[in-house]
Amino acid sequence: MTKMLWLRAMMLAGVPPMALLAAMPVRAAEKPLAPPSDATAPADSSDEAAGGEVVVTAQRRTESTLAVPIAVSVLKPEALRDFQSGGADTLLSLSGRVPSLYVESTTGRIFPRFYIRGLGNIDFYLGASQPVTLIQDDVIEEHVVLKSNPAFDVAQVEVLKGPQGSLFGRNTTAGIVKFDSAQPTSTWAGQGSLTYGTFNTVNADAGIGGPITSDGTLSFRLSGLYQHRDNWISNTYTGPSDDGTVPGRNVMGGFDERDIRLQLLAKPTEALSLRLSGHYRDYAGTASIFYRGSIQRGTNAVPANFDRSVVAYDEARNNPQAYQTGGASLKADYDFGPVTLTSITAWERASGFSRGDTDGGAAANFGGVAPNICAAGCGQSQGRLRQLDQWTEEVRLASPNSGRFKWQVGAIYFDSRDTTEFDQRAFFLTSNVLGTTPNPNNFVVLRNVNTSWAVFGQASFDITRRLTLTGGVRVTEDSKDTNLLQTANTVAGVSTFTGARRVTLSDTQPSWDVSLLYRASNDVSLYARVARGFRGPTIQGRSAVFNSPFTTANSETNTSYEAGLKTGLLGNLLRFSLSGFYYNVDNIQLNANDSNGNGVLFNANRATGYGMEGELELRPVRNLRLSAGLSLLKTEINDRNVFAQVGAAGGVVSQTVLNPVVRVGNNFFAQIDGNALPNAPDYNLNLTARYDLPLPTRRDVRLFVATDFNLQGKINYVLYKSVEYTSDGNNELGLKLGVAFGRYELAAFARNLTDNRNLIGVIDTSNYRAGIYNDPRIIGVSLSAFR
Numbered sequence: 001m002t003k004m005l006w007l008r009a010m011m012l013a014g015v016p017p018m019a020l021l022a023a024m025p026v027r028a029a030e031k032p033l034a035p036p037s038d039a040t041a042p043a044d045s046s047d048e049a050a051g052g053e054v055v056v057t058a059q060r061r062t063e064s065t066l067a068v069p070i071a072v073s074v075l076k077p078e079a080l081r082d083f084q085s086g087g088a089d090t091l092l093s094l095s096g097r098v099p100s101l102y103v104e105s106t107t108g109r110i111f112p113r114f115y116i117r118g119l120g121n122i123d124f125y126l127g128a129s130q131p132v133t134l135i136q137d138d139v140i141e142e143h144v145v146l147k148s149n150p151a152f153d154v155a156q157v158e159v160l161k162g163p164q165g166s167l168f169g170r171n172t173t174a175g176i177v178k179f180d181s182a183q184p185t186s187t188w189a190g191q192g193s194l195t196y197g198t199f200n201t202v203n204a205d206a207g208i209g210g211p212i213t214s215d216g217t218l219s220f221r222l223s224g225l226y227q228h229r230d231n232w233i234s235n236t237y238t239g240p241s242d243d244g245t246v247p248g249r250n251v252m253g254g255f256d257e258r259d260i261r262l263q264l265l266a267k268p269t270e271a272l273s274l275r276l277s278g279h280y281r282d283y284a285g286t287a288s289i290f291y292r293g294s295i296q297r298g299t300n301a302v303p304a305n306f307d308r309s310v311v312a313y314d315e316a317r318n319n320p321q322a323y324q325t326g327g328a329s330l331k332a333d334y335d336f337g338p339v340t341l342t343s344i345t346a347w348e349r350a351s352g353f354s355r356g357d358t359d360g361g362a363a364a365n366f367g368g369v370a371p372n373i374c375a376a377g378c379g380q381s382q383g384r385l386r387q388l389d390q391w392t393e394e395v396r397l398a399s400p401n402s403g404r405f406k407w408q409v410g411a412i413y414f415d416s417r418d419t420t421e422f423d424q425r426a427f428f429l430t431s432n433v434l435g436t437t438p439n440p441n442n443f444v445v446l447r448n449v450n451t452s453w454a455v456f457g458q459a460s461f462d463i464t465r466r467l468t469l470t471g472g473v474r475v476t477e478d479s480k481d482t483n484l485l486q487t488a489n490t491v492a493g494v495s496t497f498t499g500a501r502r503v504t505l506s507d508t509q510p511s512w513d514v515s516l517l518y519r520a521s522n523d524v525s526l527y528a529r530v531a532r533g534f535r536g537p538t539i540q541g542r543s544a545v546f547n548s549p550f551t552t553a554n555s556e557t558n559t560s561y562e563a564g565l566k567t568g569l570l571g572n573l574l575r576f577s578l579s580g581f582y583y584n585v586d587n588i589q590l591n592a593n594d595s596n597g598n599g600v601l602f603n604a605n606r607a608t609g610y611g612m613e614g615e616l617e618l619r620p621v622r623n624l625r626l627s628a629g630l631s632l633l634k635t636e637i638n639d640r641n642v643f644a645q646v647g648a649a650g651g652v653v654s655q656t657v658l659n660p661v662v663r664v665g666n667n668f669f670a671q672i673d674g675n676a677l678p679n680a681p682d683y684n685l686n687l688t689a690r691y692d693l694p695l696p697t698r699r700d701v702r703l704f705v706a707t708d709f710n711l712q713g714k715i716n717y718v719l720y721k722s723v724e725y726t727s728d729g730n731n732e733l734g735l736k737l738g739v740a741f742g743r744y745e746l747a748a749f750a751r752n753l754t755d756n757r758n759l760i761g762v763i764d765t766s767n768y769r770a771g772i773y774n775d776p777r778i779i780g781v782s783l784s785a786f787r
Helices: 002-012 018-021 045-049 075-085 541-544
Strands: 072-077 100-102 113-114 132-136 139-141 154-161 175-180 188-198 200-211 217-228 231-233 248-253 255-266 272-286 319-334 339-355 377-400 404-427 442-462 467-486 502-519 524-535 538-540 551-553 556-569 575-587 590-593 599-603 606-618 626-640 643-646 663-664 667-670 683-694 701-712 731-741 744-750 759-763 770-773 778-785
Touching: 002 075, 075 154, 075 200, 075 701, 075 731, 113 132, 139 339, 231 626, 404 541, 442 541, 467 538, 502 538, 538 599, 541 599, 590 643
Parallel strands: 132 175, 551 599
Antiparallel strands: 072 154, 100 113, 132 139, 154 175, 188 200, 188 778, 200 217, 217 255, 231 248, 255 272, 272 319, 319 339, 339 377, 377 404, 404 442, 442 467, 467 502, 502 524, 524 556, 538 551, 556 575, 575 606, 590 599, 606 626, 626 683, 643 667, 663 667, 683 701, 701 731, 731 744, 744 778, 759 770
């Protein structure tokens, strides 16, 4: 007790955590080290209040994070509820909430793009691959639309950083975001939160479960999410429109999100466990809003008179989008004693469409002034996923999670097939008014097939009581096939498309990792890890809209080196982790836009990155919880022979390009050698704090105040360097004030409290200089209950 009081006093005095570690005595006769598998389930909120241990499943086993030689960040459901209380997208709201994680979208709530340690993909093509894989309840969500399935009634989110190919396969060169839903239980349990705020925003997230049979051998969990926001963006355009766009007040910006999930857990014997899960999503809302001219030449500052609530859209029918997704999975575990057999069978389906005025409107619109002209052409795009079906089957054999030697082996088969439509319309000026005859309806239909199989294994051996060696390997074959079923422009009924109508790519690659973990004590561990992962070949078929051949990119490989420290001191009242990393991506896949706004794939020679990540959780006094996370990052593209097209119109570049530029006709190309990767902030800082004040006469009633803050460093939104297409210092502040009584909590909250206007995305084609911005301030009230 004396030592604990002394350490708390040191923390209050501002002594850094590393100094505390150095000052702690190391005893030769400590209690025996807890085995890596001593934890059985993620800690709930009551455990957290008592300093409960954090456990993860990063290695497909339930383990203390101190026993895992991987940089892993964990988000608990109470934090997620705060971030999403204002109706924020449940995935986009994760951006910056842990070190090295960045999430954005230029296609609305149905196409999130994830980046870890600077590695991601800026491509907005529906068939785009990403180097970050999402796993929801043990099921890989590969397609970008499946990645948008909301996270609700969540038990825990884990962010695994660095290549994870040995256990999780291809397309994990950057890492994994892993969502674990609250599971069925043999006793009654549940949670619910309801919020209401600005623009009639509603966010309702709830789950309840318990036994179906009296002996608890059959149980269930029913979960649901409902989100709504009224339209709040007005379209002030008054000129002609060929597609029936109807301007008006408050005609876009709203959404309706409806999701449900049912899980059944059967344990007919002590050895057999069966979990059947089904889910369905119905979403209708607004695609990303591009604000034309909101990025001004020569600066990246947001104009003082910029108004997020007003646009001047002449087409795209006010940017509608709607998607439906659903799926089912069966996880079966059978414990044979010396080995456990696991099978995961899953099916996912999706369909829907998204339509957007991609040039950001007829003209810049500030202060309600909207000239009815197109400076150099206006355009819209539409993507429709007619139907996507994804099937996966994974089988694993694993040893018991005890003893000096632990192992697991397995195999997986993946099959994804979709039919996709793309429609790109373009209109051009005739005497400063819209032309009366649009270009032909550039409409294509593509059939995409992606199949993959892999075999893998991992083993861990305790060399000594404190030192553990872990190694894993995986061999994966990944094949993609894109077939052009319907071309765009025709002349006398004959297609003018001259490229190959069908393209097939395939590759077989190994992934592996080797790590050492040293348990200095029950509370401190150090690790070092080397890992190699690969991202499969990619086909970009959307270019057929403009009768251009498909573009492709070969496989990329990432070799990563990292070392780190993890602690859980004072009964986990103080947790601190620190990691440093370096990676080299060979043949990195990159994406840029051509003069039509079409994504173009290519490989660059390599990209490198290095940096550090630190996380701190601390309870210096009773009822006060603090946390902080910091990442520093430096990335660089290394290839003197690659160039990215620069947005221009009529032979004029409309932004200040800081790289050498080459002109070919009316097109301009910037050399990108030495540039940072796009959407890779050079630092990220996240802070949270909560203080509870029990009432003197009612100890079960507490007043509380909670806050969270995120600050991001310099970000380049495109491959080339420019003055305009960057941001530096984007930040958002959240605040929550309320009262907690028993298992209930009533509060007032504010998201983006200071109403910052942060640039978070751009379109760099033509001279539009159109930007995407964060949500405005949302103020509301919330009610939460837990059982």
